[in-house]
Amino acid sequence: MEKIAIVGVGNTKIGEWYENSLRGLTDIAISKALESANIEPKEIESTFIGSMSSGIFNQQEHISALIGPHSGVNAPALRVESACASGSQALRVAMMAIGAGYYDSALVIGVEKMTDLIDIGDVTTALGTASDSLWELGVGATFPALFALMMRAHMHKYGSTLEEFASVAVKNHDNGSLNPDAQFRKKVTMDTVMNSRVIADPIRLFDCSPVSDGAAAVIVTKESLAKKYTDDPVYIAGTGAGTDHIALHQRPDITTMESTKRAVKTAFDMAKIKTKDVDFVEVHDCFTIAEVITLEDIGFCKKGQGGKFSLEGETALNSKISVNPSGGLKAKGHPVGATGIYQVIEVFHQLRNEAGKRQVTNNNIGVTHNIGGSGATCVVNVFSRGD
Structure with missing residues (x-):
């Protein structure tokens, strides 16, 4: 299959x-992407849109017909939903369509407008629909509560600490302070994080990603x-997806994400790389425990050592492995359906x-890791330059 390239963002x-x-928001993102690729709207043969919950957040379904034509792109459009992994799944569908020969080029958009819901409780409920509505959300288990269970289990099993x-x-937040597009561009201290108010013990406020609005678009061909x-396309060298039980109680071990392991194996095998070949990675840190588990599941460190690996500075910018140079979901922000495309x-x-002050110096191979829910869905992509 011919490689798929990203030519504009x-x-x-x-x-x-x-x-x-x-x-x-999508008008802004699409116009910038078209300009970046120096491509005319009429050259776009199909549009794929990742969005988790516009029906709840904005009382607007059928956004595939809303977004493209409004921005002057009149190609056939399809919305893809996979919770917080919606954007990455939309990109995978576009890749498959181009790879199968249906289209030569496509526009992929991720968007979420979460602040149309004023009550934070309504936002929490909307997000909770990505969990098991019968056995989790229906009995009051919000995502902070679910990830708190994962964090507590990790602390119990491996001795990881709040400091880690x-x-x-x-x-x-250090990385986000260098990103002009980040929601939070302010550094924080260990004391600030550890002394922030408890949301769902042991998770503190600063362990959580924020409620965010945003739209992001890429042109693929x-x-x-x-x-x-463009003279400098970026190629998708490998892609993989994994699925697991939606509810935590159905998984044999909640300190790991089997969906991540499956997606990583497929993507890395396709790209013909090993974990040691990865120079930097954007991982799905909706909560700090999610980043710790992901570091272990991808294989950057031994199981149970993800927190220590972070505390020792091994994931800082231009260290052993640059993790979330953008600031991650934690500082950059988390407009759920758009997050994968921002990555x-x-x-x-x-x-x-082109990353300015947050530029990774070793930058031959980059990876994105995007989960849906508490890890029931995962998409991993591997990217490389054309040189």
Whole structure:
């Protein structure tokens, strides 16, 4: 199969966009992506949109018809939903469509406008629909509670500490302070994280990613056409997806994510790489425990050592492995359906040496890791330059 290339990207700053709408945010991202690729809207043959819950957040379904035509892209459009992994799944569908020969080029969009729901309880409930609505959300287990169970189990099984988890937040805020598109551009201290209020013990406020608005878009095409649009395309060398039980109680071990392991194996095998070949990675740190588990499941450190690995500085920018140079979901923000595409855009800029003060110096191979729910879904992509 011919390689798939990313030739243009565009996004809004992540934050609280009270003055704008879902369609307004996507207009910004799409126009920037088209300009970046120097491509005309009529050249886009299909559109794929990742969005988790516009029906609840914005009382708007059928966004596949809403977004493309409003932005001047009149290609056939399809919405893809896979909770917080919706954006990455939309990219996979676009890759499959191009790889199968249906299209030569496609627009992939991720968008979520979460602040249209004023009551934070309503936002929590909307997000909770990505868990098991009967056995988790239906009995009051929100995502902070579910990840708190995972964190407590990890502490019990491996002796990990609150200080180790706090180091994840500190590092990601350090990186986010260097990202002009991040929701939070302020560094935090270990004391700030550890002394922040308890949300669901042992999770503190600063262990959590925020409620965010944002839209991100990428233009993808087949390898033979990539140089038509840019001298520096970024190639998708491998992709993989994994699925596990949606409910925690159905998994034999809640200190690991089997979906991540499956997605990593498929993506790395396709790209013909090993964990040691990865130079930097954008992982799904919706809560600090999620980053710790992911570091272990990808194989950057031994099982149970993810927190220590972070505390010792091994995941800092330009250290052993640069983890979340964008600031991650924790500082950059987490507009759920768009998160996967924001991760891809970070890798795109890093591989093209366009990341400014947060530039990774060793930048041959970049990886994105995007989960849905508490890890029931996972998408992993491997990216490389054309040189």
